[in-house]
Amino acid sequence: MTTHAPQAAQSVTQSVTLPTSLDEAVEALAAMPAAVPVAGGTDLMASVNAGLLRPAGLVGLGKINEIRGWQYQDGHALLGAGLTHARMGRPDFAALIPALAAAARAAGPPQIRNAGTLGGNIATAAPTGDALPVLAALEAVLIIAGPDGARREIPVSHLLAGREMLRAGELIGYVRVPLLHAPQVFLKATGRTGPGRAIASVGLVLDPARRGVRIAVGAVAPMPLRPLEAEQWVASLIDWDAERRLAPEALEAFGEYVAAACVPDQGDPVPAGVLQLRRTVAVLARRALGRALTS
Numbered sequence: 001m002t003t004h005a006p007q008a009a010q011s012v013t014q015s016v017t018l019p020t021s022l023d024e025a026v027e028a029l030a031a032m033p034a035a036v037p038v039a040g041g042t043d044l045m046a047s048v049n050a051g052l053l054r055p056a057g058l059v060g061l062g063k064i065n066e067i068r069g070w071q072y073q074d075g076h077a078l079l080g081a082g083l084t085h086a087r088m089g090r091p092d093f094a095a096l097i098p099a100l101a102a103a104a105r106a107a108g109p110p111q112i113r114n115a116g117t118l119g120g121n122i123a124t125a126a127p128t129g130d131a132l133p134v135l136a137a138l139e140a141v142l143i144i145a146g147p148d149g150a151r152r153e154i155p156v157s158h159l160l161a162g163r164e165m166l167r168a169g170e171l172i173g174y175v176r177v178p179l180l181h182a183p184q185v186f187l188k189a190t191g192r193t194g195p196g197r198a199i200a201s202v203g204l205v206l207d208p209a210r211r212g213v214r215i216a217v218g219a220v221a222p223m224p225l226r227p228l229e230a231e232q233w234v235a236s237l238i239d240w241d242a243e244r245r246l247a248p249e250a251l252e253a254f255g256e257y258v259a260a261a262c263v264p265d266q267g268d269p270v271p272a273g274v275l276q277l278r279r280t281v282a283v284l285a286r287r288a289l290g291r292a293l294t295s
């Protein structure tokens with residue numbers, strides 16, 4: 001279905017296409033290579049309003065029902081890219097993937113959460129994207145839709161690190177995440193009261209089947225950072241067959257280990273801002289693990 005943009009917007013955007021399936025959306029992009037996809041529009045319209053982007057056309061993803069929910073697949077959940085933050089924040093979703101639900105509840109004010117989507121958060125790939133450290137800790141995989149019904153998979157960490165890119169005309173269709181049936185935590189520091197962008201955030205998941213602790217730190221670098229040595233060290237301290245408890249000193253040391261790995265020294269003496277950020281990351285990591293182990 002193609003509609004024409006209102007008169008006032010025509011100098012910027014020539015046409016808006018509203019496909020009802022993922023493949024139709026890919027076709028629309030192929031037919032109009034200068035058009036850009038738009039889901040909730042919360043990031044895209046900010047760029048248009050700031051004069052940073054003048055798309056020749058828009059392919060709206062809001063009418064594609066197949067990507068607005070989720071389904072189960074071999075111990076995983078296949079999340080549609082069109083899931084809004086508001087939908088992911090609801091209790092039924094939180095019971096499945098608690099850390100992603102917590103990140104969704106923290107993503108901006110209500111009007112942003114009602115419109116903004118998982119796929120938009122990933123494609124924008126802002127350092128402050130709240131879903132991103134959680135997806136990195138979950139080792140999520142993106143299902144990409146391309147021309148002629150093609151599907152390919154990219155680990156989310158590859159996309160965020162720039163190791164693999166979306167090709168022209170491709171769309172993020174789904175995000176596959178493992179259902180771990182174990183505690184998970186998302187924590188975010190904003191430096192202010194109420195909704196705000198993260199100064200630092202952490203997504204932490206326990207993976208009892210692999211006897212693993214996985215944590216990713218967001219907002220301190222262009223992409224979420226995984227402190228792999230700290231993860232392995234702390235996982236080796238946990239008695240996975242008994243009560244999963246750690247002494248306060250071990251939690252403290254984990255926080256410091258994560259912070260040192262993710263916020264490196266920058267100069268001598270280390271600038272006060274760097275020390276403060278490291279302190280914040282250490283506290284978030286310690287609290288996240290403490291909460292996961294006592295949930």
Ligand SMILES: Cc1cc2nc3c(=O)[nH]c(=O)nc-3n(C[C@H](O)[C@H](O)[C@H](O)COP(=O)(O)OP(=O)(O)OC[C@H]3O[C@@H](n4cnc5c(N)ncnc54)[C@H](O)[C@@H]3O)c2cc1C
Nearest residue numbers: 039040041042043044108116117119120121123129130172
């Ligand atoms: C006031 C304000 C506060 C905000 N606060 C937060 C916050 O606290 N935390 C946070 O994480 N984010 C925040 N955001 C950012 C934004 O809301 C999120 O990143 C949101 O998830 C973007 O989703 P969207 O559907 O609106 O994306 P859109 O704006 O529709 O699209 C963003 C980009 O992704 C592309 N895109 C969208 N869907 C797809 C797809 N399926 N496949 C390929 N490309 C796609 C678009 O072409 C565009 O380049 C805030 C934004 C605003 C304006």
